[in-house]
Each structure stands twice: as C-alpha cells, then as structure tokens.
Amino acid sequence: MLLAHWHYGAMYSVSLRRASLFAASLLTLAACAHFEPRPLQPETIAEKYDALSLNDYELRVFLQANAPQLAEPWPRPWWDLPALTLAAFHFNTDLRLARAQWQTAEATVAAAGMRANPSLTLAPTYNVDAQSGTSPWLPGVSVDIPIETAGKRRLRIGKAEHLAEAARLNFIGAAWQVRSELRSALIELTAAQRRLSLLQDQLRVQQRIADLLQQRFDLGAASAAELSPARVAITRLQLDLTEAERQQTDAQSNLARALGVPLHALTGVSLNFALDPAPALDAAQSRRLALQYRADIAAGLAEYAASESDLQTEIAKQYPDLHLGPAYEWDQGESKWSLGIGFELPLNRNRGGIAQAEAQREESAARFHALEAGVIAQIDQASATHHLATDQLTRARTLHEALANDIARQEVRLRAGDIDQLEYQTAKLEAAVSAVAVLDIETQAARAAGALEDAIQQPLAALDALK
Numbered sequence: 001m002l003l004a005h006w007h008y009g010a011m012y013s014v015s016l017r018r019a020s021l022f023a024a025s026l027l028t029l030a031a032c033a034h035f036e037p038r039p040l041q042p043e044t045i046a047e048k049y050d051a052l053s054l055n056d057y058e059l060r061v062f063l064q065a066n067a068p069q070l071a072e073p074w075p076r077p078w079w080d081l082p083a084l085t086l087a088a089f090h091f092n093t094d095l096r097l098a099r100a101q102w103q104t105a106e107a108t109v110a111a112a113g114m115r116a117n118p119s120l121t122l123a124p125t126y127n128v129d130a131q132s133g134t135s136p137w138l139p140g141v142s143v144d145i146p147i148e149t150a151g152k153r154r155l156r157i158g159k160a161e162h163l164a165e166a167a168r169l170n171f172i173g174a175a176w177q178v179r180s181e182l183r184s185a186l187i188e189l190t191a192a193q194r195r196l197s198l199l200q201d202q203l204r205v206q207q208r209i210a211d212l213l214q215q216r217f218d219l220g221a222a223s224a225a226e227l228s229p230a231r232v233a234i235t236r237l238q239l240d241l242t243e244a245e246r247q248q249t250d251a252q253s254n255l256a257r258a259l260g261v262p263l264h265a266l267t268g269v270s271l272n273f274a275l276d277p278a279p280a281l282d283a284a285q286s287r288r289l290a291l292q293y294r295a296d297i298a299a300g301l302a303e304y305a306a307s308e309s310d311l312q313t314e315i316a317k318q319y320p321d322l323h324l325g326p327a328y329e330w331d332q333g334e335s336k337w338s339l340g341i342g343f344e345l346p347l348n349r350n351r352g353g354i355a356q357a358e359a360q361r362e363e364s365a366a367r368f369h370a371l372e373a374g375v376i377a378q379i380d381q382a383s384a385t386h387h388l389a390t391d392q393l394t395r396a397r398t399l400h401e402a403l404a405n406d407i408a409r410q411e412v413r414l415r416a417g418d419i420d421q422l423e424y425q426t427a428k429l430e431a432a433v434s435a436v437a438v439l440d441i442e443t444q445a446a447r448a449a450g451a452l453e454d455a456i457q458q459p460l461a462a463l464d465a466l467k
Contacts, residue, residue: 052261054079054087054269062090077269081183084259091260098174103267105160105167114159115153116146124328134332142327142340150316157372162306169299173457176295180260180454186273187450189251194275196244198439202432203237205225205425210234212422277390277445278452286379286456293458294375300368307364311357318354320344321429382452389445396434396441403431 055075062088063071070076070083072212079087089095123140210230216222256263281289292296325340410427413419 003158007437011119014070047460050262052091053265054259054261059090061089062086078272080272081186084182084186088182089175092178092258093260095171095174095178095260098171102164102167102308105164109157109160109164112156113153116148118146119144123329127332130332134438138329138331140327140329142325145324145326147322147324150315150319152321155313155316159309159313160305162302162309166299166302166306169295169302170335173295173299174381176454176457178258180450182255183450183453184447185258186271187275187443187446189248190273190275190466191249191446192251193245194439195436196241197249198243198432198436199237199244202429202436203234203241203375205429205432206230206233206237209422209425209429212425221462225351227261228402275439275442275446276449277393277442278386278449280387280390281383281452281456282382283380286383286452289456289458290375290379291372293383297375297459300371303371304361304364304368307357307361311354311361314350314353314357317350320345320346371420379452379455382455386445389441389448392442393438393445396438400431400434400438403427403434407431 060071060074063083067086076083121142121144123142125138125140127136127138138273206370210227211232213222213227213230217224217227251262252266256266259265320343323340323342325342327338327340329336329338360444407427410419410424414421
C-alpha cells in the first residue's frame, strides 16, 4: 500500500509539472504580439493628398499646439515664411519619412537592450533494458541560460543610442532642408511676381515710346531706323513676360512640393515674403555658428561614437559568454539533477571582428573629416558670394535712386517745355530697366543669403514643433 501511494504521488507530481509547463506555454503564447495587416491603398492616398489645403482643420490644430499665434485668425489672411514652415512640417512627406526613420532607430535601442531568452530542451529517454513493471521512458528536461559577459549588452545599447541620436539629428537636418526648399521657392516666386509687374510697367513705357516714334515716322520726322529698335524692344519684352510667367508657374509648383500639398491648394493664397539680403557675417563667425548648429556635424559625431562602441563590443567578444545548463531527469522513481556550464573557447580572440570594427571606425573618422572640410568650403564660398551680392545690391540701388530722382527733374522740365514727351518717356524707360536690374540683384542677394543660411543651419524658429 505504501509503494502504491508512492507511485501515485510520483505520477501526480509529474502530471502537475506537465500541467504547469502547459499553462506556462499558454500564457507565453497569449502574451505574444500578433500581426495586424495594414495594406496601402494608392487610390485612397492620392485622394487624401488631393484634398489637402492650407485651411485644413488638422493644420490649425497643429499650429495651435506649436505656435498658437499663427492659428488666429483662421483661415489665415496671408502666409509668411514662419507660418509656411510649420505648414510644411505638418504636410511634407520627406519629413514624415525622416521622422519614421528616427522612430525606427529609437526602437532599435529597445531591441538592443533585450536579454537573450533561455531555451528549454525536452529530452525523453527510452530504456530498452527496463525491468518488468516499470516504464521504459525516462522524462528529462534541461534549460540553457545564456549570460553575456564583459558588458556586451551595455556596449550594444550604447551603439544603438548613438545611432538613434544620429537619426534624430538627421531628422532635424531634414527639417532644415524642407525650410531651405521652402525659402528658395518663395524667393523665386516673389522674384517672378515682381519681375512680371516691372516688365509690364516697362512694356507700357516702351509701347508709349514706340507710339511717339510712329507718330514722328508718319509725319516724316523720324526714320525707320529709329522706329525699328523700339518695335524690337517690345517683342523682347513680350518674350520676357512669357518667361516670367513660366518662372512664376514653376516657382508655385516648387512651393507646393516643398509644402507637401497639391498645386491647387495655393489658389487664392496670399503670400507675404520680402527679398531680404540679410546682414553680412565674417567667415570666422560663420564657421563657428556652423560647427555649433549644423545637424549633420552633430550626426557625424554620433555615428563616429557608434563606431567606437562597435569596436568596444568586438573587443569584449574576446571574452566568451557563459551558458548555464541546469537539467532534471526522472529515472525510475529517482530525481536526478545536473548543472552544466558551457562557453566558447576563444581561440581566434575575435581578431577578424576587431579588425573589421577598427577599419569601420577609421572610415567613420574619414567621413567626418570630409564632411567638416566640405562644410568649411561651403561656408567660405557662401560667405564670399553673399558679401559680393550685398555690395552689388548697394551700388545698384544707388544708381536706381539717381535715375528715379532724375525722372522727377525731367517731369519738371517737361512741364516747363524744355523737353518733349519722347525724352521724358526715355528717362522713364531707363528707370524701368534699372528697376528690373535691381530686382535681379536683389534676387541674387536673397539666394546668397539663403545659401549662407544653409551653410550655417542656425536653429529654426519653430524648432519646438519638431519634438
């Protein structure tokens, strides 16, 4: 009877362990993540894109959260660079991609911190010489518990954190690129619109001169050689007007693309943007600002730090990880326990992995040196171009002011009868041509200021919206 009770208790204990193992397996499966399909529908995406507008409610919510002063009144009566920059942060798909890449890098940090799971091995054994009345099956189970040594997990997390920081900085750089494209499009659009207006004024004056010469030609007071240049000038101005219209259309398309909205979303939108040459900066100050603010410089340093962490990890791999292997076997009513300790024999000392990591660190250093040299060259060129453009603009404005003042004097002389209408219109034409020339130089100066801004990458005024 005692033996029967013992067998019953042993069998009950085994059944209980099996039930516990089964229950643990069910709980593990219940805690697993499950795949949820999210298919992309190109037609739906296109419809949503086509419906985007600068009057969107979601855009207003975004502005209220990040810059409340830009959300009132709504819809906005006009849009300037700061407001359009935030709108681009909301709509632009390139920036959305950079944000997703940053989030992927953040997820990599969590993945790098995960410890290796232990493994469970079921090892049932069959005893062909089992005694009669006893089960020939000997249930056995073993567990493998990996233990990382030499701080490998910490180094792996450090590398992932450096790469995540580089991804964050690349996101900031992408935001700056969006603003840069937006500013460039506004410069071109503003210049095209003003050029169109100035050319129309110039065409009216040129047409008036041609009419006056035609009257003189009809009266025999002017020759065909005098009339012909005026007519040719009208034809050229008409072609210039056509080109200015094309440039305006292209600039509107570029502006819509930088914002991340369809072209028709800009219909009826009033823009407020001035061609600002910006104050001049010396090269030393520009370099200092660039090294302080450029996101790609900071990202390059983060990537180099990641390569150093990778090298430290490969060096740590010289020290093998441990594997604890407790095991249990129920042998004919006897419980047998064992404990194994396993590790790799570091015969090659991981020389190949270390050499590769060292080469990658050198490559990362060389890449950063090339980046910094390129940034310095970009700053020097942008600074010199900006200085030259601002000097040219100063001289052009001085000349134009002199011609504009001359028109007032010519008008007084016209009223006094000292000059005729043709001479007066010729003075106006000179001033109109000068105005177009000043606009061209203003545009060049604004582009140069934008290039210098891109070289420095000073913090965006709305940087908090990127968090």
